[in-house]
Amino acid sequence: MTFSIAFAAGVTPTKWTRAWAERRPDQPLEVFRTTPDEQSAVLRDGRAQVSIVRLPIDEHDLSLIALYREIPVVVAAKDHFIADADSLLVADLADEHLLQDPDAVPEWRDVATEVREGIRRPLAAVRDMDETMELVAAGVGIVIVPHSIARLHSRKDLVSRPVEDVAESQVSLAWLAAETTEDIEEFIGIVRGRTKASSRVDSVACRRREGQEGEEDRQGQGRREGVARRRREGKARRGQEDPVRARPHPQHREPQARQAHRPLSRAARAGSGSGSGSGCRARPSHPPRLVLRAPTAPLRARHAWREAAQLARGPTRLARSGATGARSRQRSGCRAQAGATGCRRTVLSLSGALRRGSPR
Incomplete structure (x- = not known):
């Protein structure tokens, strides 16, 4: 049907x-x-x-x-005065001739001059709204209609504007x-x-389709729940086999647990070592740390040898490389004591001694 x-x-x-x-x-x-x-x-x-x-x-x-x-909107000919306005009041249309039954627009009927004075002429016989719009375009009168009606019968020689005080x-x-x-x-x-x-x-067809879709949804939901359950069981088994993996991350612990595992400050460690800080927390036991320290004496000797070699290259090379600080002060002292030649000889001697005694 x-x-x-x-x-x-x-x-x-x-x-x-x-x-x-x-x-x-x-x-x-x-x-x-x-x-x-x-x-x-x-x-x-x-x-x-x-x-x-x-x-x-x-x-x-x-x-x-x-x-x-x-x-509601009022529709009139293109050269009508309503074309200069953005919106109108029904009082602005009191002197116009309405091409409709006045009872269809009671707001206009109450203020219309032709109705009040009894000079309203009879309406022309029209078959539909298209013929009415022909009369409006010819300047015979106006109509007040809903906006969708005006849009349906819009023409280039017509203009429409909203009427604010019409229902x-x-x-x-x-x-x-x-x-x-x-x-x-x-x-x-x-x-x-x-x-x-x-x-x-x-309908029956819709209920049948919805029943099939609902059954598919229930099956899919059951499969998803089974997968989630197997994942939870696997995580539980892995947590029992490996206690380290089962232990939660410090960021996911409770605030009290994070406070208990927080490292002690230097003052707290000093107080716990002397036994006087009874209010300090007990420091958790951790495996001893292995600290590797490089020997400093050979490194110092190697740096001294490198500085002597740079001094031996002459003041021009030092100035080009931008050497400052202690090396510049050492070079200035040598010049002041023995002159440029004596300082160069002294530096070469020191360089040879350090080269013989420096580690390989």
């Missing part, structure tokens, strides 16, 4: 029909647009199961769900209260944004 959806002019049900096609590919769908006079009639004569209507309508024996609201129009979903079926419940869930998993009533 085909599921039929009717919708008022200006309404865009595409996102809902697309969701229906994805959720119910086995259910044919029929969508058609209605006129303002037959929005509720299509439900009572059986042409549609649900109808997206624009209020007001005859709500007798119908159930309705509010979907959204629309702002918004309500768009709702309607169906016969006595004929609420599973298909209607599912479409209600779609327009309310419920997913397939959260729908209150699903």
Whole structure:
């Protein structure tokens, strides 16, 4: 059986029909647009199961769900004065001729000059909104309609602006209260944004698919739980075989445990060694550390020999290498005592002595 959806002019049900096609590919769908006079009639004569209507309508024996609201706009010819405004009040339109029933816009009816003075001329006979827009473009009058209607019939020779103090129009979903079926419940869930998993009533095919998917999910969950259990058991066995691996990392211990394993300070170690620091913690036992120290005497001799060799190369080489500090002061002292020649001879003698006595 085909599921039929009717919708008022200006309404865009595409996102809902697309969701229906994805959720119910086995259910044919029929969508058609209605006129303002037959929005509720299509439900009572059986042409549609649900109808997206624009209020007001005859709500007798119908159930309705509010979907959204629309702002009203005034539509006029392109050269009308409303083109210079961002928005308007209904009082700004009091002297205009409305190409609609005044009762359809009671806010304009209460302030309209032609209604108050009784000079309102009869409306021209038009078949639909397209012909009404032709009269508006010709400058005969204006219309005040919901924004979606103005957008549906937009033209280059027309201009529309919001009217701030006119009531918004309500768009709702309607169906016969006595004929609420599973298909209607599912479409209600779609327009309310419920997913397939959260729908209150699903069709037999959906329940069958969900049962299969649920069984697959349960099997996958069982496999994941088994893997996690085997991992926990393996970790427990490894912890029993290897106590070192079972011992937690110091960062993961409790604060008291971390405090107990924290190294003692120098003052605490001195107090514990003398026996006077009764309030100090007992230092944990650790294996003795092996400290390796390099012999210093041969290294000092080697450094002295290297400095003497650099001094022997002459003041020019020392100046080029940027030697400073003790070597520069030693070179200046030699110059002051024996002159440049004597200092060079002394340094060479010292270099030879150190070379003979330096370790290889």
